[in-house]
Amino acid sequence: MDDPNSRLLADETPLPDTIDARLRQQLTFLIEVDKLKTILRQSPLAADRRRENDAEHSWHLAMMVIILAEHADEPIDIGHTIKLVLIHDLVEIYAGDTPIYHPTMGADQAEREIKAAEQLFGLLPEDQAAEIRALWDEFEARTTPEARFAKAMDRLEPQLLNWMARGGTWQSPGITADDVRARKAAIGDASKALWNASLEIIGEGERRGWARPGR
Template sequence: MDFKELDREIEFIVELDKMKSIFRQTSLINGTRRENDAEHSWHLALMTMILSEYADNKIDEFKVIKMVVIHDLVEIYAGDTFCYDEKGNMDKKERELKAAEKIFGMIPGKKGEELRSLWEEFEAMKTDEALFAASMDRLQPFIMNYNSSGGTWKKFNISKKQILNRIAPLKRSSKVLNDYAERLIEDSFKKGYITKE
């Protein structure tokens, strides 16, 4: 048997271990350290399994899980960009496109094409699955910050308006989850976790 293709797939899998070293701004709820990309993606996959019933439209849950598991692979090369960092977000798309070429180019044939296609669909946020995946990606750090008494919201003086803009995909994918998040935003403001403007 020729192991050439399998060798490339294993190299790709080994490269993915680097996700465990990409740290996000969001801290663990217990506040002991910042979470990494691998933990974040795992959390999104579980959230999808638990919360998919709240999607406004019927979604392919497995496809959403695939999207949330691979959506941050590009950060192995592009790094994590804090969602509220206006300057860092200016060239984020360009950096991530270059990273996508590199990471998804590591895996040959249809497998690489499927991963790249899922990543592009997630980024475009046009399908029901991509919108729900994006909603999980926005809701997870939201839940983390709320349950850590403001977490990075307090650290970076984040406003109610900024959070509402960030969780906007929820409005298009799940009325229930959006209403829930808006209720927590009001509570966060009352508790002093976030500012008004």
């Protein structure tokens, strides 16, 4: 059986052959990443009774970077950080979403996502493929202030959605408020202020019964 990920969206309605080869590669990539809008996450939207998709999530993170950058413990380049959050989940087009509270899916996550990065970013011209891959690797490594803040936004955004849902994924089977705190700790690597706010949100959710008491 053919791998469904090997079939590009652009192949369904091929671009004109007269388009410049480099531009054709770029447009093919941009068409392919439209698939991000179809990758559902576990978090419920605050504004509607459905789950958010990866494209909505990435947009929300970009907005959060702009609004919350002043709370970063280290100076960050806002534009660079926005690039990181817009790119970080593109690999899920091929690798799928890995729910943060799933007991087993994380075991091969790194392997799946590296393979997806090579496949997806390889659609671009070589120089841009290297640039986008470097940004994705930077986000994953979290060795720069920008990457740490980008990861903090990635952890904070679903927390806000779960708060608005009065529990949301906090109520996953077997998950306690202490588990939520542990999985959100990356926020504290980038911003003490946002981490303190996060602890207040989780604690209040626990008091209201939206998250199971810690062990």
